[in-house]
Amino acid sequence: MTSAYPAIELKDLSFSYDDTIALSIEHVSIELGERVFILGKSGSGKTTLSSIIKGRRTPQHGTVNILGEGSAWSNRSLQKRIAMVDQEFNLISRMSLIETVLSGALGRTSSWNTLFGFFPNREWAKAEEILDEVGLTGLGNRRIDTLSGGQKQRAAIARALMQEADVLLADEPISNLDPELAEDALDLLVECVQRRNIALLVNLHQPRLAKRFATRVLGLVDGKIQFDGNPDSLSASEEEFIYSNPAEPTPSTTKGIHGESATTMA
């Protein structure tokens, strides 16, 4: 899909929880094909930003324009064009892997069909293709709760890819994984995104990984963008500034793999 509009355009965006300003962004424009990694401490506004782009939160001020069609919170049909991989994966543990991947196609499949579990043949073929792509070949009939943490992460990525979205958001996608698995997961994510030429936005804690995988880095400090540029131009001192500035205390994010905790902000 080629578009004259940027994949994501943010203007005069501000969002506050009660009296605390969590996010304040003047202007950011992200094109299809860009891989933007957002760095920042917990509480710097990374998650708030991705949930606003996803349309789960409505900012008090400002606009988000997805492919020139408005914001996802006001235009529900944009939902399916923005895929999201959450920190906790948020998969349904009783569903089989293949059903989980197929559920990424809900937005373009009729409710009557899915009510009885039917998806069109081409969706089945596509889901199987994606399983191969993310390295889960042969596990389609396994239940999600029998998969390992790394496999669940791949399942979440597969579901997001199945959506055929133009924008893929990943909120701390690797914080539940071991370091080696984490790099593999990012590798996979970036490869899949490159094949599709879509916009990727990743919230991350590790500057080292951002430098390796990003085409562009945004540094968030207390809800404001303090760095925007090429990952190679991110200097050690700037990196330190992003991470050393005091931010609000982190809300607890303890959880099991599909845990019960409530991570409300940050």
Added chain:
Amino acid sequence: MANLQQQWLSRKLVHWTVYGVFVILFGISLYSSEFNLENLNGAGDRFIEFFTRLVPPDWSVTELVFNATVETLSISFAGTFLAVLISLPLGFVAASNISPRWIAHPLKLTLGLIRSVPIIIVAVLFVAAMGLGPFPGVLAIAVHSVGMLAKFYAEEFETADKRIIDAVKGTGASWIQTVHFGVFKQCIPQVLAFTIYRLEMNFRDATVLGIVGAGGIGTYIMVYTQSFQYERVAVLLIMISVVIFALDQASFWLRRKVQ
């Protein structure tokens, strides 16, 4: 230290007061229900007489009783099935995380009201309106079960993980798809387990429905006990026990299987 001990003591005082209240309530209830151990004098002999009159069971009514048991099973299955069909949609409407509060809350209250009517009264009502037979029994079971199942389903749906619901919604799913995949699929084991449990309860309820003319084995319980044909009552008791035991086992096995 003294402070800790005082706090402990005041906690204990609360506990003892609560126990005291229960003891007093127990005493009142014994008194008002005319509890009198002297009435047990000679009751033992009559118990023994009753049990000796049960034997030998009169097996000539086996076929009749068997058919009545099948009818009772059918009443409970049909009633439960109807109740599930009605309760599932009602459960979604009564769940406050799916429906707006102003509709969920009154609906829950209404369900409570339905639940509060004893099933035997519901059955009397349907028999009065429709005449004798198993069909009013089915309806009585269905109505009574809806009060309980729909409320339980709603409460179960309310426990669904909101982040998973958001994830499903995020794929661009419609409202029905979000409820189906995000809420219902998470809750299937509990929903099934409770439905099976309710089916078990419904069979027990269905055995007595015949007493008010709503079909099934209860009809014969009434006829045989009132005409003192205890040898036939024995066959009824054996049949009911066997079926309830089998249902109990099947339900236990099924509930463990569906996880």
